Amino acid sequence: MQGHALLELNTLLAVSIQAERLPFANWLTNSIFVAALVTAGILFLASKATRKMTLVPHPAQNAFEAVIELLYTQIEGIVGKHVAPKVFPLLATIFIFVLISNWSGLIPGVGTVGWGEGTAWMTLKAVSVPVFRGPTADLNLTLGIAVVFMVVWAAITIQEVGVIGFLKHTFEPKGGMTGVMGAFVAVVFFMVGIIELVSIAFRPLSLSLRLFGNMYAGETLLHTMGTIGDKLSPVLAFLAAILFPLPFYFMELLVGLLQAMVFVLLCAVYIKLSTAHDEEH
Numbered sequence: 293m294q295g296h297a298l299l300e301l302n303t304l305l306a307v308s309i310q311a312e313r314l315p316f317a318n319w320l321t322n323s324i325f326v327a328a329l330v331t332a333g334i335l336f337l338a339s340k341a342t343r344k345m346t347l348v349p350h351p352a353q354n355a356f357e358a359v360i361e362l363l364y365t366q367i368e369g370i371v372g373k374h375v376a377p378k379v380f381p382l383l384a385t386i387f388i389f390v391l392i393s394n395w396s397g398l399i400p401g402v403g404t405v406g407w408g409e410g411t412a413w414m415t416l417k418a419v420s421v422p423v424f425r426g427p428t429a430d431l432n433l434t435l436g437i438a439v440v441f442m443v444v445w446a447a448i449t450i451q452e453v454g455v456i457g458f459l460k461h462t463f464e465p466k467g468g469m470t471g472v473m474g475a476f477v478a479v480v481f482f483m484v485g486i487i488e489l490v491s492i493a494f495r496p497l498s499l500s501l502r503l504f505g506n507m508y509a510g511e512t513l514l515h516t517m518g519t520i521g522d523k524l525s526p527v528l529a530f531l532a533a534i535l536f537p538l539p540f541y542f543m544e545l546l547v548g549l550l551q552a553m554v555f556v557l558l559c560a561v562y563i564k565l566s567t568a569h570d571e572e573h
Contacts, residue, residue: 309508310430311323311425312422312425313421314423321425322422323425323427323430323433324427324430325424326393326396326402326425327427329396330392330427331389334388334392340352341353359388360384363384364380364384367383367384367556367560368380370557371560372567372568375452375563375564379448382441382444386437386555386556386559387552387555387556390437390503390552390555390556391549393427394426394428394547394548394549394552396427397425397426397427397510398541398544399424401424402422402426405423428503429504430504431500434500434501434507437499437555438495438500439496441496445559445562445566448563449563452567453567458566462485463482463485464481465481495562499558499559502554503551503555506551507551510540510548514540514541514544520536
């Protein structure tokens with residue numbers, strides 16, 4: 293029953309809500325395939341920019357250093373000078389990977405080139421199994437990124453303040469009150485600490501769903517606008533498929549950048565909240 297319901301849901305959606313397995317590699321999904329291509333592209337560009345570094349940087353080195361410097365300045369401004377060197381490699385990697393993954397879904401052919409229903413021939417329209425899918429439009433990948441971050445967040449927090457320090461920071465009453473009011477405040481802060489632990493447990497879900505929801509909605513919007521003129525004459529349908537989605541491509545470029553920034557800024561803020569009291573000494 294669940295599989296039948298999921299199949300009916302997918303037929304109602306412009307873009308399948310789940311990644312599809314590729315016919316030529318049943319163990320590989322189209323979103324992981326594109327994620328691997330994005331990773332290889334980032335590694336190639338980073339290697340090319342840093343292979344022969346000079347005092348007078350060449351264009352690739354100059355662009356790479358500008359991106360790294362900008363990211364480090366922003367992250368350091370949030371988490372502080374002490375923690376920034378420890379978390380910068382992860383947060384910078386997440387930002388660059390998420391940004392390129394978001395934009396990869398806008399490349400012509402992503403989501404539109406694949407296998408049609410009942411055929412193994414390549415087709416440009418009405419494909420049931422696309423070869424390419426934007427990685428961040430797959431909840432499995434965004435959830436994986438969020439879980440990896442939370443594991444690193446826990447390690448950094450324990451390293452900086454320890455388990456006891458984290459529990460004190462979460463549950464310890466503030467204000468220095470004593471007597472009846474002190475006991476009341478202690479109970480209130482204990483309940484607030486419980487709520488805080490619950491919110492921490494839900495962070496991977498909130499981070500992943502926010503990114504996935506925006507990217508999946510963007511792909512669905514572009515797909516809808518690209519097929520809205522299908523009932524017109526062939527020439528008009530072809531023009532509509534090009535012109536109608538065009539304004540939304542620029543919007544999705546901005547959305548992709550904003551979502552990458554929001555994801556990393558939230559990660560940096562979470563680290564700051566759990567290590568801020570250590571910075572005050």
